[in-house]
Amino acid sequence: MGNFTIVAGARPNFMKIAPIIHEIQKLQKEKSGVSFRLIHTGQHYDKKMSGDFFEQLDIPQPHANLGAGGGTQAEQTAAIMVAFEKELMENRPDLVLVVGDVTSTLSCSIAAKKLQIDVAHVEGGIRSGDLGMPEEINRMVTDSITDHFFTTSEIANQNLRNSGFSEDKIHFVGNTMIDTLLAQMPKFQKPEGAIFDQLEAGNYFVMTMHRPANVDQEHKLKAMIDAILDGTKGLPIIFPVHPRTAKNLQAIGIEAPNLNMVEPLGYLEFNYLVKNAKGVITDSGGITEEASVMNVPCITLRDNTERPETIDLGTNELVGTNPEKLKPYLDKIMSGDWKKYKGIPLWDGKTAERIVKILEDKYPSVK
Structure with missing residues (x-):
């Protein structure tokens, strides 16, 4: 070479x-x-x-x-x-x-x-x-x-x-992303701040949302967040927010005591939170890979995925963008009745x- x-x-x-x-x-x-x-x-x-x-x-x-x-x-x-x-x-x-x-x-x-x-x-x-x-x-x-x-x-x-x-x-x-995940796992670190100090392992959710289909229509975004708040039953939700999403959320006036909107986090801090979470709610493809390998339940708010192996062999489920379909999946996570990581070849x-x-x-x- x-x-x-x-x-x-x-x-x-x-x-x-x-x-x-x-x-x-x-x-x-x-x-x-x-x-x-x-x-x-x-x-x-x-x-x-x-x-x-x-x-x-x-x-x-x-x-x-x-x-x-x-x-x-x-x-x-x-x-x-x-x-x-x-x-x-x-x-x-x-x-x-x-x-x-x-x-x-x-x-x-x-x-x-x-x-x-x-x-x-x-x-x-x-x-x-x-x-x-x-x-x-x-x-x-x-x-x-x-x-x-x-x-x-x-x-x-x-x-x-x-x-x-x-x-x-x-x-x-x-998957080279998994090479990095496995190499960096011993270095994962808890983010600094009172919000993170209060979290109990396995007793909070991590959420990310950035796709236009989810964040650009105010009424749809509000309905989705309301469904998430309803289904997580008061458990803390850590939501690292992109500036565009933050602006949209501000316009809707969404607030809840357990919804913690935080600045985007570094790799080691974010994956520390994912590894210790009860579940992940996301519209990102890469996070479904990492959550699967760490055996953390993952819900994808999209109508399609380019990573079907995370559904067939991983811990990911494709829920779609309709807020009404979310509840049974969140119920399964809350009850601890979620599928386990089966191992993805190589x-x-x-x-x-x-x-x-x-x-x-x-x-x-x-x-």
């Missing part, structure tokens, strides 16, 4: 690439001719991504930040492509590795392929079937031009086969090791 560019555009992307960087760094100690550049597109400005963030993950600061955040979908896509093309022309790699399904994943794949540079997609092949989600467009376009797919599940492999991709491009390796903490072995085979380094 010679010269290699790794792209991240948002905080969860860094969780996914951290274990891959660790494996490349191991290889660098053994062999010459192995090099990588870590590029942050700057897609999401996140004040929590300070020096501490990179120290916690034990990865270097990005070699470059393209600063291409803000604007509409099209403006952001274009800004990332322009900046990343320049980066590639100045530092041409053998391979560009992209992760997940954010705008950066799409933009950087296109820029690389137009310069005839190979692309590898970590989390290739996952599909929700919902073209109303920008992420689904990003997945489909990225996968249509990818050279190597590193997949998280047999379902993703089948999606790619159905699209006509040959087996030699599909590499079933597992979600074992060794995914990055498998990825780097394949890359070394496909792009040999100088011995």
